[in-house]
Amino acid sequence: MATLRLGDTAPNFTADSSIGTINLYDYLGDSWGILFSHPADFTPVCTTELGTAANFKGEFDKRNVKMLALSVDGAASHRDWIKDINEVQNTTVNFPIIADEDRKVSDLYDMIHPKADSTLTVRSVFIIAPDKTIKLTLTYPASTGRNFYELLRVIDSLQLTANHKVATPANWEHGQDVVVSPAIPTAEAREMFKKGVKEVKPYLRMTPDPTA
Numbered sequence: 001m002a003t004l005r006l007g008d009t010a011p012n013f014t015a016d017s018s019i020g021t022i023n024l025y026d027y028l029g030d031s032w033g034i035l036f037s038h039p040a041d042f043t044p045v046c047t048t049e050l051g052t053a054a055n056f057k058g059e060f061d062k063r064n065v066k067m068l069a070l071s072v073d074g075a076a077s078h079r080d081w082i083k084d085i086n087e088v089q090n091t092t093v094n095f096p097i098i099a100d101e102d103r104k105v106s107d108l109y110d111m112i113h114p115k116a117d118s119t120l121t122v123r124s125v126f127i128i129a130p131d132k133t134i135k136l137t138l139t140y141p142a143s144t145g146r147n148f149y150e151l152l153r154v155i156d157s158l159q160l161t162a163n164h165k166v167a168t169p170a171n172w173e174h175g176q177d178v179v180v181s182p183a184i185p186t187a188e189a190r191e192m193f194k195k196g197v198k199e200v201k202p203y204l205r206m207t208p209d210p211t212a
C-alpha cells in the first residue's frame, strides 16, 4: 500500500479486535474517527498511552470522535493487557483495540516502517472525517509516547476549519483568535466575521474564534 496522504480516503477494513469483529466504516458511521497504532501489547509506553486515551474518551466523545487503537498482537492478548492497563492507569479501556496479528491493517495504513522496526508498528495516528477522508496523520517512534492534549487540540482545529473560512495559528487552542483564510479579501472578511477583523499585515488578519 502506498503511503496515505491528507485528502485520501481512509481504506476500509474488517478485523478482529478486543471487542470482536469490527468493520471500520460501520464502526465510524457518520462520526469523526481517530485510528492510532501501538507497537505491541504489554509494553510500558503503550500502557501509559492507552490508559491516557481511555481517560480522555469523554473529550473525544464531546467532539464526536470514535476511538480505535491497533496493536499487532491478538485479541486474547489485548483483553489480558487491558486488565493491566485498567489496573495501573486507574481507568477502564472503553474503546476497541484492533488485533492485527497478520499485519493486514498495519500494511494497509503503512504503519510498519521497516527501518524503525521490521515487525512492530510505529506510533501512527490517522484522523478521519465523517466523509472518510484522512485529515491528519502523525508518526511517532516507539520510544516517544503521544500527547493526547495535542490530539484534541488538532481535532478542534480540524473541526473549526472544516466549517469556517479560518486557519489556526501556532499553539492555538479553542477560544483563542484565529487567522482569516488568505483567500478572503479583508473587506469581505469584515462582512463575514461579525466579531471583528484585525489586519496585522495585509496577509495576516486575525478574528475571534467564531465558535467561542
Ligand code: BEZ
Binding pocket: 039, 040, 043, 044, 045, 046, 047, 142, 143
Ligand atoms: C513501549 O510501548 O514502551 C515500547 C514499545 C516498543 C518499543 C519500545 C517501547
